[in-house]
Amino acid sequence: xxxxxxxRQPRQERSRATVERIVAAGRAVLIERGTEGLTTxxxxxxxxxxxxxxxxxxxxxxxxxxxxxxxxxxxxxERVTGxxxxxxxxxDPTEAVRRIVLALVDALAEHPALLRAVxxxxxxxxxxxxxxxxxxxxxxxxxxxxxxxGGATRYPAGTVAWLVVRTVESLAVGFVLEDPPLGRExxxxxxxxxxxxxxxxxxxxAP
Amino acid sequence: xxxxxxxRQPRQERSRATVERIVAAGRAVLIERGTEGLTTxxxxxxxxxxxxxxxxxxxxxxxxxxxxxxxxxxxxxERVTGxxxxxxxxxDPTEAVRRIVLALVDALAEHPALLRAVxxxxxxxxxxxxxxxxxxxxxxxxxxxxxxxGGATRYPAGTVAWLVVRTVESLAVGFVLEDPPLGRExxxxxxxxxxxxxxxxxxxxAP
DNA sequence: TGCTGATACGAGTTCCTGCTCGCTTTCAAC
DNA sequence: GTTGAAAGCGAGCAGGAACTCGTATCAGCA
Numbered sequence: 001x002x003x004x005x006x007x008r009q010p011r012q013e014r015s016r017a018t019v020e021r022i023v024a025a026g027r028a029v030l031i032e033r034g035t036e037g038l039t040t041x042x043x044x045x046x047x048x049x050x051x052x053x054x055x056x057x058x059x060x061x062x063x064x065x066x067x068x069x070x071x072x073x074x075x076x077x078e079r080v081t082g083x084x085x086x087x088x089x090x091x092d093p094t095e096a097v098r099r100i101v102l103a104l105v106d107a108l109a110e111h112p113a114l115l116r117a118v119x120x121x122x123x124x125x126x127x128x129x130x131x132x133x134x135x136x137x138x139x140x141x142x143x144x145x146x147x148x149x150g151g152a153t154r155y156p157a158g159t160v161a162w163l164v165v166r167t168v169e170s171l172a173v174g175f176v177l178e179d180p181p182l183g184r185e186x187x188x189x190x191x192x193x194x195x196x197x198x199x200x201x202x203x204x205x206a207p
Numbered sequence: 208x209x210x211x212x213x214x215r216q217p218r219q220e221r222s223r224a225t226v227e228r229i230v231a232a233g234r235a236v237l238i239e240r241g242t243e244g245l246t247t248x249x250x251x252x253x254x255x256x257x258x259x260x261x262x263x264x265x266x267x268x269x270x271x272x273x274x275x276x277x278x279x280x281x282x283x284x285e286r287v288t289g290x291x292x293x294x295x296x297x298x299d300p301t302e303a304v305r306r307i308v309l310a311l312v313d314a315l316a317e318h319p320a321l322l323r324a325v326x327x328x329x330x331x332x333x334x335x336x337x338x339x340x341x342x343x344x345x346x347x348x349x350x351x352x353x354x355x356x357g358g359a360t361r362y363p364a365g366t367v368a369w370l371v372v373r374t375v376e377s378l379a380v381g382f383v384l385e386d387p388p389l390g391r392e393x394x395x396x397x398x399x400x401x402x403x404x405x406x407x408x409x410x411x412x413a414p
Numbered sequence: 415t416g417c418t419g420a421t422a423c424g425a426g427t428t429c430c431t432g433c434t435c436g437c438t439t440t441c442a443a444c
Numbered sequence: 445g446t447t448g449a450a451a452g453c454g455a456g457c458a459g460g461a462a463c464t465c466g467t468a469t470c471a472g473c474a
Contacts, residue, residue, distance in 0.1 A: 012421075012470095012471070012472090014420090014421070014422095014471080015420075015421060015422090018421080018422085039461065039462080040461080040462060040463075041460095041461080044424095049422080049423090050422065050424050051423090051424070051462085051463075051464095052422070052423060052424065052463085052464075053421080053423070053424095054463090055462095055463065055464080056420095056421070056422080060462080060463080061461095061462065061463090120327055131385070134385075155397075156388075158388055159389050159393075159397070160397075162388050162389070163378065163397055163398070166377065166381045167374050167377070167378060167401065170373065170374070170378075170381070171370065171373055171374060174373045174377070178338070180369060181369050182366050182369070186366075190362075190366070190367075190370055190409075191370070193408055193409065194370065194374070194401070194404075194405040197401075197405045197407070197408045198400060198404045198405070200404070201400055201404050202397075202400065219440095219441080219442085219450065219451075221440085221450090221451070222450075222451060222452090225452085246430085246431065246432080247431080247433075248431080248432085256452080256453090257452065257453045258432085258433075258434095258453090258454070259433085259434075259435080259452075259453060260451075260452055260453070260454095261433090262432095262433065262434080263450095263451070263452075267432075267433080268433090
């Protein structure tokens, strides 16, 4: 049996605030000290709380990290989704893709340290969170593709979406975390060219 | 002062073999138990050696991991370079790119566990190894691009190489580590289409 | 106001890690 | 055969991590 992720449901307002403080502290420690420096004592100290209190609400250290990552993922997803939505009215595909790419880059660039910490966790096999996240974005893109192309695709849209999403994601992450040889605008232009070049080739019924 | 990476130069044949056993054991433990399970005791046990003997040749645990990662990187680089070389004679760009992609995927797929362990280390900021590796592949691609295009590029070849290399690399890693919705051959075709679509668009002097 | 369960505390327990050091064994050179 | 440096050993040390538990405080209610 694994430890319970949550020990107690906070009932009073006070304890709900404590949970928030713990999560915020976890995020802060992750940003300041990285994955290595994320110890329960550090988190407790940063939250202005005793180590024991952590375990009132979280089964173990991992559960805290999980919560932090989940919220961060949700935040990112919200912004990306927002960019998609804000873009449905944009006729020009180039402009649409460009905007989405920029939204992603900007979202990621807000907390490079957090992104780095999360990226380190990402490649885990059984990580449902990342998989679920990617799948939702896949679905988003898939439906967009189908809508824009009128359903006339040579390949299953899911496959195309998988490639495009991972391409854009990893390029954006790389752009934020490494020091790339191009600027933000230029990056967006290039990625847009990359994506559209591929989509044009793949979506057109007649190659 | 940081610990010395190597303590003693092995003089006798016996000790040189010990170093090899340590590195091999480190690799094996990394594959079997992942980054978490890579403890000095485990490595020593796997090498059939006492913990103390590790420190005759390696300054600390990190130095062992470094050596394992270095050798793995070298191995990968060699195979990728080999694919590039074996491909210079191939006229058809589609076929050339396809072969290189397949070589990369196959190389990565040989030890998914090792790849996962290494990928986890990768996103570290100050990691020179990965940066150096990527830079060498960049250079390789850059020169290939310049050679094939006759020097007539709209963009600095280095920028193009950065994008292409990171795209292919991360797609290949994703293909091996996640469970992707396409097979090996199909994957190679799609990545080739993606890359060539971009290169065609970017390299042609007249769009 | 006094009672009760929820909340918070934090020193302490347990465990396991990386690493050391004094000793023993091996072996090449003389 | 002798010898001394190289190689190897492995119990054990120091440290720090995650986590516990007996105690104290607090908020809301009769």
